[in-house]
Amino acid sequence: MYLAEYLPRLKQVSVKAEVGTSESLEAVSLAENVLLIRTPTSTLEVPLPVSHTASTKPTGYSFHDGVLSMTFSTALDTKGSSTFMELARSNAQLWSVSDLVAKTPRDSKNVNMFQFCCSNCHAVIIDSKSLKFIDMPSEFWQEMMDFWHCHKPHEHHHNENDKNYNGKIQPSQNQVYIGSYYLLLSGQSEKCEKCGSSLGIVEQGSTKLYKWRLNLCYKETRETYPPxxxxxxxxxxxxxxxxxxxxxxxxxxxxxxxxxxxxxxxxxxxxxxxxxxxxxxxxxxxxxxxxxxxxxxxxx
Structure with a gap:
């Protein structure tokens, strides 16, 4: 068992590897992207998350109870770090609008052609031909909207708010809102009409279909969504x-x-x-x- 991680903000590689309490170390060396750990009976190869370069230097070492721990510094920032905001942006999410636009084919009218199908029987649940798909801004948009409407900092009379906000979002008949793990739409059963499998829930007048209970189908491709x-x-x-x-x-x-x-x-x-x-x-x-x-x- 081993774990190797690259910490981009520290520009450091950390490695922990179980060698065995009955083993002794003969040599530890770096290849291009592998740490080689040699004992009298075997050689363990630990793949590194970044390639070894001339600037990579060991900065820490310990071997205790059969576990080798090492750290390496690398002056070369081979991989940029990601922020929470960058990782959470909708275009980085599986089956977001940007993801669908990028990988599904288009017809002669420049409309992306794909279907969401039941993962159990493969019956078509949603067809892109006549629908508009919109990314939800955030999974927790509702609590942020509740706070903004109830606690506007620039208004002196918080209770005198005439904005038309009723605490819920309702897609129209030709719209599908895409959340982080679900599709939100109106006028749709939460069960597959063909096999009766549960695909989601009805919530506040809208149907929420869970992505992991659907397949994304386009051309000859059928994608699944890992829970x-x-x-x-x-x-x-x-x-x-x-x-x-x-x-x-x-x-x-x-x-x-x-x-x-x-x-x-x-x-x-x-x-x-x-x-x-x-x-x-x-x-x-x-x-x-x-x-x-x-x-x-x-x-x-």
């Missing part, structure tokens, strides 16, 4: 909207308290390719009651 992407974007949206890094995700049956430590990391973990723009979090499953803000998460 973990919903949590990833929820975390980014929550940090951006409320500037907090500790909160609790809660479903009907479980809860997880998380603390967001870092973001924009490049990481390699045993048998997994390098992950880009990763989040680093501490978490506790089913914690005791805390005062941290709760984020409700739909059951999968």
């Amino acid at each position: 973990f992407a919903a949590i990833f974007y929820l975390i980014l949206d929550k940090v951006n909207s409320s500037a907090i890094r500790k909160f609790t995700f809660k479903t009907k049956s479980a809860s997880t308290n998380i603390w967001v430590l870092n973001l924009g990391l490049s990481v390699s973990v045993a048998d997994i390719p390098v992950l880009e723009n990763a989040l680093k979090i501490f978490y506790i499953e089913n914690p005791a009651e805390t005062e941290d803000e709760v984020v409700e998460v739909p059951e999968e």
Whole structure:
């Protein structure tokens, strides 16, 4: 088991590798993008998130209880760091408007052609031919709007507000609002008409279809949406909207308290390719009651 991460703000690579308590180290060396750890019986290759250069120098080393820990400094900023805002922008999200426009084909009228289908039976649920797709500004837009309308700092009479805002957003019949993990539309059943599978929920007069219960279909391609992407974007949206890094995700049956430590990391973990723009979090499953803000998460 090993973990190697590139910390762009520190311009540092950190590596931890389990070698074994019965093993002794013979040599540790750097190749172009691999750390080689040699023992009397084997050689462990640890892929590095960034390539080794002449400027890469070891700055820390320890070997205790069979675990090797090393840090390397690199003067070359090979990868730019990402902010929460950059990661949370809609054009970086899977199945956002920008993502759909970029990868789906267009017809003779310059209209992007794609369909959202039931992930169970592949029946067509949404067809792009006659619909307009709009990105939601933020997953937590509603609480921000509630605050703005109730607490306008430049108005002396907060209660005398005649703006036409009723606390909810309602797409028209030919519109689909795209959130971080769902599609919001009107006049649509939350169940697949063909197989009866549940695709989402009806909420405040609109239908919210969960992306992970749909497939995106275009040309000969059928894309699925990994459920973990919903949590990833929820975390980014929550940090951006409320500037907090500790909160609790809660479903009907479980809860997880998380603390967001870092973001924009490049990481390699045993048998997994390098992950880009990763989040680093501490978490506790089913914690005791805390005062941290709760984020409700739909059951999968």
